[in-house]
Amino acid sequence: MKGEALPVLWARGLLSAARTWKALLVALALNAGLALVVTAPLASRLHDLLDDRPTAAPLAKGRDLVLEAHLFRAEPGLLGDPARLDALGRGSLPLAELPSLSGPLAGLLAAGLLHSALSGLLAGGFVGRFASERDRGSLSAFFSDVVRLGLPSLLLGLLGLGGILGAFYVFVELPRAATLSPDLRWDWERTGLSLLRLGAFLLAAGAIRAVVAQSRAALGLSRSVNPLAALGAGLGFVLGRPVKALLLEVAFGATALLPLALWLLLAPSFRGGDLRLLAALVAGQQVVVLLRIASRAAHLGAASAWMRGAREASRPAPAKIES
Amino acid sequence: MSSLKALPGLVLLVAGLPALAGARVPPVASYRIEATWDEERKALAGRETITFVNRTGRPFDDVVLHLYLNGFRNTRSTLFRALPPPSGSDGFGYCELKRIAPSGGEDLTRRATFASGAAGNPDDRTLVRVPLPRPVAPGETLVLEVDFESRLPRGLLRTGWKDDFVLAGQWFPKLAKATEAGWRGRPFHPFTEFFADFGDYDVTLLLPAEVKGRVAVTGRVVEESGGDAGRVRVRARAEDVHDFAFAFSPRFEVKSEKVAPKGLPAVEVRLYLQPDHRRSRERYLRAAREGLALYGSWLGPYPYPILTIVDPPTGSGAEAMEYPTLLTGGATWLSPAAGGEPGAVVLHELAHQWFQGVVATDEVSEAHLDEGLATWIAARAVTRLQGPPSPVLEAFGVPFALRLSRPLPEGEAQDALDQAVFSRSDPTLRESWRALDDAAVRTNAYSRTALLLESVARTTGEQPLTAAVAEYARRFAFRHPTTRDFLDVVGEVASVEARSLLERGWASAGTADFAVTKADTARMRPPAGFLGEGPRRAWAAPAPGGGAWESTVVVQRLGELPWPVEVELRFEGGHVVKRTWDGHGEWIRYRATGPRLLSAVVDPGRACLLDVNRLNDGLATEPDPTAARAWGHRLRFLAQNVLELFALVAALPGAVR
Numbered sequence: 006m007k008g009e010a011l012p013v014l015w016a017r018g019l020l021s022a023a024r025t026w027k028a029l030l031v032a033l034a035l036n037a038g039l040a041l042v043v044t045a046p047l048a049s050r051l052h053d054l055l056d057d058r059p060t061a062a063p064l065a066k067g068r069d070l071v072l073e074a075h076l077f078r079a080e081p082g083l084l085g086d087p088a089r090l091d092a093l094g095r096g097s098l099p100l101a102e103l104p105s106l107s108g109p110l111a112g113l114l115a116a117g118l119l120h121s122a123l124s125g126l127l128a129g130g131f132v133g134r135f136a137s138e139r140d141r142g143s144l145s146a147f148f149s150d151v152v153r154l155g156l157p158s159l160l161l162g163l164l165g166l167g168g169i170l171g172a173f174y175v176f177v178e179l180p181r182a183a184t185l186s187p188d189l190r191w192d193w194e195r196t197g198l199s200l201l202r203l204g205a206f207l208l209a210a211g212a213i214r215a216v217v218a219q220s221r222a223a224l225g226l227s228r229s230v231n232p233l234a235a236l237g238a239g240l241g242f243v244l245g246r247p248v249k250a251l252l253l254e255v256a257f258g259a260t261a262l263l264p265l266a267l268w269l270l271l272a273p274s275f276r277g278g279d280l281r282l283l284a285a286l287v288a289g290q291q292v293v294v295l296l297r298i299a300s301r302a303a304h305l306g307a308a309s310a311w312m313r314g315a316r317e318a319s320r321p322a323p324a325k326i327e328s
Numbered sequence: 329m330s331s332l333k334a335l336p337g338l339v340l341l342v343a344g345l346p347a348l349a350g351a352r353v354p355p356v357a358s359y360r361i362e363a364t365w366d367e368e369r370k371a372l373a374g375r376e377t378i379t380f381v382n383r384t385g386r387p388f389d390d391v392v393l394h395l396y397l398n399g400f401r402n403t404r405s406t407l408f409r410a411l412p413p414p415s416g417s418d419g420f421g422y423c424e425l426k427r428i429a430p431s432g433g434e435d436l437t438r439r440a441t442f443a444s445g446a447a448g449n450p451d452d453r454t455l456v457r458v459p460l461p462r463p464v465a466p467g468e469t470l471v472l473e474v475d476f477e478s479r480l481p482r483g484l485l486r487t488g489w490k491d492d493f494v495l496a497g498q499w500f501p502k503l504a505k506a507t508e509a510g511w512r513g514r515p516f517h518p519f520t521e522f523f524a525d526f527g528d529y530d531v532t533l534l535l536p537a538e539v540k541g542r543v544a545v546t547g548r549v550v551e552e553s554g555g556d557a558g559r560v561r562v563r564a565r566a567e568d569v570h571d572f573a574f575a576f577s578p579r580f581e582v583k584s585e586k587v588a589p590k591g592l593p594a595v596e597v598r599l600y601l602q603p604d605h606r607r608s609r610e611r612y613l614r615a616a617r618e619g620l621a622l623y624g625s626w627l628g629p630y631p632y633p634i635l636t637i638v639d640p641p642t643g644s645g646a647e648a649m650e651y652p653t654l655l656t657g658g659a660t661w662l663s664p665a666a667g668g669e670p671g672a673v674v675l676h677e678l679a680h681q682w683f684q685g686v687v688a689t690d691e692v693s694e695a696h697l698d699e700g701l702a703t704w705i706a707a708r709a710v711t712r713l714q715g716p717p718s719p720v721l722e723a724f725g726v727p728f729a730l731r732l733s734r735p736l737p738e739g740e741a742q743d744a745l746d747q748a749v750f751s752r753s754d755p756t757l758r759e760s761w762r763a764l765d766d767a768a769v770r771t772n773a774y775s776r777t778a779l780l781l782e783s784v785a786r787t788t789g790e791q792p793l794t795a796a797v798a799e800y801a802r803r804f805a806f807r808h809p810t811t812r813d814f815l816d817v818v819g820e821v822a823s824v825e826a827r828s829l830l831e832r833g834w835a836s837a838g839t840a841d842f843a844v845t846k847a848d849t850a851r852m853r854p855p856a857g858f859l860g861e862g863p864r865r866a867w868a869a870p871a872p873g874g875g876a877w878e879s880t881v882v883v884q885r886l887g888e889l890p891w892p893v894e895v896e897l898r899f900e901g902g903h904v905v906k907r908t909w910d911g912h913g914e915w916i917r918y919r920a921t922g923p924r925l926l927s928a929v930v931d932p933g934r935a936c937l938l939d940v941n942r943l944n945d946g947l948a949t950e951p952d953p954t955a956a957r958a959w960g961h962r963l964r965f966l967a968q969n970v971l972e973l974f975a976l977v978a979a980l981p982g983a984v985r
Contacts, residue, residue, distance in 0.1 A: 052956040276954075
């Protein structure tokens with residue numbers, strides 16, 4: 006199998022990510038810390054509301070749609086403005102109204118954006134380490150790369166975010182009414198067009214993410230801090246190999262989703278009682294999130310390895326030396 | 329689970345079987361109609377002969393006719409004043425009276441005036457009053473000849489068309505209901521339905537030839553001829569019904585089967601299915617088959633030889649509607665079985681064949697009598713036949729069922745409790761068409777009544793209430809009862825308490841909310857202070873408690889609706905004490921000495937489903953963080969994954985449709 010074959014790149018990406026395990030733990034701590042900050046007020050409110058109420062006991066066992074309806078009727082603002090939440094749940098909240106959300110969900114949105122920005126900065130550290138021949142696992146070297154490459158990486162991430170939001174608007178929002186139109190005669194037309202809409206968005210988002218990943222890789226490899234130059238290099242690289250770049254994106258997307266899917270399908274849920282079970286479940290959940298973060302980093306690792314390999318292959322062969 | 333205990337009512341129901349079949353009344357308003365469909369204009373040109381037999385004790389010097397399709401005439405109609413106007417001319421329709429005359433008599437068309445009725449909208453054209461040359465005396469028969477043209481709108485509110493599919497409902501000029509107080513007719517209101525006298529229908533339709541064999545009708549197709557010259561002539565007859573609807577589509581797939589539930593008359597079930605809903609075919613037929621048997625045992629046999637089910641295209645506006653002997657379902661291409669559809673909608677509309685097809689109540693003023701009873705009975709049937717359904721979400725046109733149980737009727741009736749808390753605009757007993765908005769009509773007619781009936785059943789006994797409903801169905805078959813009649817039967821067959829609870833629940837727009845507001849327990853302290861009399865008076869210093877526990881529980885009625893409730897006190901050592909409170913006072917206090925109190929719960933068996941806040945139904949003396957901890961744990965993991973999603977920027981909330 007060639008060194009640039011997809012499975013090889015996938016494996017090299019995961020290996021690269023594993024070598025930066027300390028940095029991955031930093032990213033996990035960041036994720037967990039933010040999640041804790043966002044959910045702490047809600048968790049505290051839930052304790053206030055439920056701890057004295059024996060009638061809340063069924064909630065410990067899992068979802069209870071009727072009891073949840075009673076909870077939200079008694080506390081309409083528990084998650085934020087009920088009308089907007091309702092629209093969000095129905096998938097009909099316009100993107101423009103997302104900033105007007107209130108309550109814990111607004112906190113989650115803000116934390117999400119912050120997490121996205123911090124992840125963009127950390128991506129600079131990862132590509133710096135992946136481009137380096139030595140000290141790949143060094144945390145101090147990682148942070149010095151964050152300082153050096155973080156900002157351009159963040160800018161590339163913001164460009165990617167803008168692109169993905171644009172693709173979302175063009176492929177999902179704009180044709181929404183047309184693809185759900187009651188004028189369509191058959192249900193399969195409606196489903197087909199809606200899936201087409203989703204497919205087009207995922208394709209565009211995947212392409213944008215691939216360009217961002219390769220641009221970040223170019224940033225690390227070139228040692229330049231010019232994001233536009235990196236973007237040019239990344240775009241050129243992806244345009245030269247669009248199918249493989251997308252397949253790499255799909256491979257790491259699936260890798261990121263697999264642990265979560267397995268956890269949701271197989272892991273027991275905490276229904277109270279043994280706190281050791283709770284501790285074990287929390288630990289298991291952190292492993293799942295860590296694997297998701299690792300697969301995101303591994304994508305950058307694979308992108309760096311792929312780009313470096315391509316560059317080395319394109320270098321002219323050394324002149325023949327005759328003795 | 330409790331809804332599965334309705335079987336005891338069966339004995340009384342079976343006893344009522346012969347009476348139902350023999351209870352039919354002589355026809356009051358019968359119609360012979362001939363109509364031709366104009367595909368281009370989506371219109372029916374028709375001529376009808378109305379035979380009205382005055383079976384009241386009063387003369388009528390005029391007739392009042394419904395021209396329902398004029399509700400779609402323009403944006404000034406009562407119907408369109410309450411709905412967003414259609415975007416194109418397709419959304420509008422009308423029913424035009426071209427000529428009306430007594431048989432062999434003078435043309436009365438010029439004398440006709442529109443009657444805006446009690447809604448007070450002079451622009452409404454859905455009711456027309458025609459003075460007669462001479463009154464129709466009690467027992468006399470009036471024969472009217474009417475020419476009309478009806479244009480159907482694009483599917484909306486139980487009638488109309490979509491592409492090649494047509495459902496013609498409320499399409500012909502139709503007499504208002506004759507009562508001892510005169511004609512009872514209301515303008516076509518968007519949130520209520522219909523009311524009419526029973527009669528016989530003989531309808532001949534000229535339709536496009538390609539729909540031959542694919543015409544669904546109220547009653548039965550008795551003749552189908554032609555097919556050449558681009559037209560097919562379809563003649564249908566229906567007896568002892570109060571309405572006539574039909575549907576056709578060249579793409580219908582027709583499936584017919586004979587259903588003969590044990591001990592009940594055989595019924596031919598005809599299903600007219602959309603080709604893209606093929607996977608729902610068995611679910612439709614199974615619901616009809618099992619529903620006919622179950623309702624037959626609960627409410628008396630289905631009194632017609634045929635039941636027609638129309639499966640409309642998605643988005644046709646024709647979903648989930650009942651007409652005599654004909655109902656419309658609602659399926660989608662990928663309907664997941666766990667969602668319970670289209671079985672649940674068939675069971676609801678099938679229940680309407682009794683309430684209001686046979687027991688023909690006034691849907692315009694007392695919508696709870698048909699929708700509420702149908703919702704309650706269908707909830708019990710769905711639970712019994714299919715199990716509680718799962719909620720269904722749709723992402724990008726693909727529906728999927730969540731692995732959650734939605735117990736009925738509470739699972740689909742929480743809107744009634746929201747209405748009681750946040751709006752409380754109308755009591756159920758207010759005439760439906762007078763209600764503030766559609767939410768008030770919907771929640772009162774469907775959800776609140778279903779919750780109320782189930783609560784009464786759980787509080788006063790299921791068997792007596794189901795027996796009362798069965799007796800009501802038997803006694804008022806082919807008649808036009810009111811809420812008072814229903815309550816009288818409940819009081820007579822079930823209990824005075826059941827009747828009183830129903831009446832109170834319907835009369836109030838308020839809430840039921842019982843809460844345990846205090847649950848204290850402490851060691852009994854020895855008496856302190858100056859104890860004894862005269863020379864034996866002695867000072868006893870306050871001392872810490874020891875020995876037995878003294879507990880106090882306060883239960884408050886925070887809502888307006890009184891309801892008899894059980895209060896359960898749990899003590900250490902597994903002791904449980906139960907007391908019943910009639911719920912009439914504002915509060916009740918319980919004091920107990922003995923073991924330590926652990927918790928107090930009001931209505932632990934969840935008899936009163938109208939209670940808007942179940943969480944405050946109980947109070948523990950020691951906090952138990954399990955539920956909040958479990959949810960905090962789930963929420964943190966959810967938040968971590970959402971944050972990771974943001975980092976990926978792979979998807980965003982709100983992108984699911």
